[in-house]
Amino acid sequence: MEVVAQEENGEHVNNGSELVKSRASDPLVYQLVRVEGDGTLVPATEDEVMQFGHLLDDGKVEDLPSVEDISKVETFLPASVLCTDKSNLKGLSQSENIMKDEQKLHTNLEDANNPNKPDKNPPSQDISAETTQNSTVVNTAQASETEKTDATSTPAIDNPSPIPDMSTVGSKPNFSLLTKDEICLDGLSIRELQEVFLATFGRRTNVKDKSWLKRRIAMGLTKSCKVPTSNFVIKDKQIVPKEGGVQYEENLQESCETESPQEFTRKRVRNANWNFENTLRDGKSRVEFLSPEEDSSTSKRMRKPTKRYIEELSSLDNREESMRLTSLFVRNNHDRPVRSRVRPNREIGSLGAAFRTRNDSLGGFQVQVPFASRARRCRPRKNLVAFMPHADSLLVEDENIMQEVETEKLTRTMRASTHKNRQLKDIANKQEKENQEETVAESDEVPEILPDEAQSEGENANDSNHDECESLPKGSHMRRKHHRAWTLCEVLKLVEGVARYGAGRWSEIRRLSFASYSYRTSVDLKDKWRNLLKASMAQPSVEKEGKHTRKPASLPIPTSILSRVRELAELHAQAGSESPTNKFTQVHGRKVVQGKGSGFL
DNA sequence: TTTAGGG
DNA sequence: CCCTAAA
Structure with missing residues (x-):
């Protein structure tokens, strides 16, 4: 559709x-x-x-x-x-x-x-x-x-046809009008001009505007857009100025696309x-009865906007939006409005109003238009939502993705100063968290403790779809990857992967052990492992204190896993320290790890 | 591209 | 998670 x-x-x-x-x-x-x-x-x-x-x-x-x-x-x-x-x-x-x-x-x-x-x-x-x-x-x-x-x-007036096509009405074209050597339209009456028009275009017109008729006829006869309004004769399909010289219409002087x-x-x-x-x-088009189709035959048809044109428009659009929205950021006043430019809805949305408007300028007027309407509403949703388990939470962003992609070039330019960008992003992340707290909660993400379900969920999740969703914003560097809490199952897989292939071989682990969790990149694995490591080292002290002032955001990782993480880490450290430069030793150490790991769990 | 490491 | 440097 x-x-x-x-x-x-x-x-x-x-x-x-x-x-x-x-x-x-x-x-x-x-x-x-x-x-x-x-x-x-x-x-x-x-x-x-x-x-x-x-x-x-x-x-x-x-x-x-x-x-x-x-x-x-x-x-x-x-x-x-x-x-x-x-x-x-x-x-x-x-x-x-x-x-x-x-x-x-x-x-x-x-x-x-x-x-x-x-x-x-x-x-x-x-x-x-x-x-x-x-x-x-x-x-x-x-x-x-x-x-x-x-x-x-x-004559067209009496035509009872539901299609008021003037071409079917009235007298036949009098082509003799056009056989003269020299056609001067200036002295003709409107009716005569209409006759000539009929002869020229094979279609009757009821336009009464002499100059228009003359010009159209002249254009038709000369196959040219550059036609004066008067003081000319048509000779041999050419415009020949009469005594007074040719008076071109202002609009026509510049371009054929400019019309009277x-x-x-x-x-x-x-x-x-x-x-x-x-x-x-x-x-059947009835266009003709109001519009001489010679409009399209003799004058240039309007071009479709080029892709670049559209992009420029959207860039302009975004830039303008950003200018308006920048003021919403406390810290952004002197920074470049990178974030706000791309994600206006989000920013505004986090401000909490239900129905937002933005200032817009139309023909020099400042107007307020609904803000959401500027975002795409249907198209992106259609393609993305169906495959996304977290579609709802991503919806708002997805609507902006297209814009983001369109303006990616611009974005890159603006990313010249990465530090500032980083700052902006931090602000954005904070704001985003507000939203994500809801969305994550209502998403179908299985939190932590249901390995089986999580597993199936992960495996059901189609890799390419996830990649698609996640990669788009990646390109614009504007949107954080949707946060996915690590499930116990994933952690287990990670630990197992480290045990099998060795810590540091993240891409391999990802490829072999996380085939069904496409949203986990090797960097994710690395980060998670780092966190696991941290947790495994810190845990004893926490347990010693036994004082949990705060309820942990996620369910605690079973100590058995943590202890195994620690062990694997030690092994890896051993293998690494034994001969860091020797790959063979590393491989060997990995095998050792594997043996130990398999006996452990 | 992948890994390591800082943020 | 993001980002970047280094390999």
């Missing part, structure tokens, strides 16, 4: 000039449609809505380079349009968005069934009135275009409409 919008989204957010448009139209997609396995589309759940809404937000919010484009757009669109658009994304709750989108869906459905006024699209006006916040841009733009359209109505306001709004409308069509499971 995949939300259909994701890929489309990429196309929208990519170009700065599309920014506002995507804001207006994307919520429609993302909040409404999800592709099922069989290809059908179903309304997205709120979770998905939130998920993608914030993906969108990320793209938009952090899409700094597009600011100039936005401002460019603002020069064309009424300020109110942009304002409502901005408020759209930050102001509404998701459910509100859904509701209103559904409303629009319905109204558009009606509209689709009533193709008499395709461009008029009255529902959109209604909606733009009643949903002043959501997707107002689309509707407003649409409405403004409609006004022009209505001034001179088109008309086209801009038009595309937006098309996108919105496309969404509707898909939501309706209408295989």
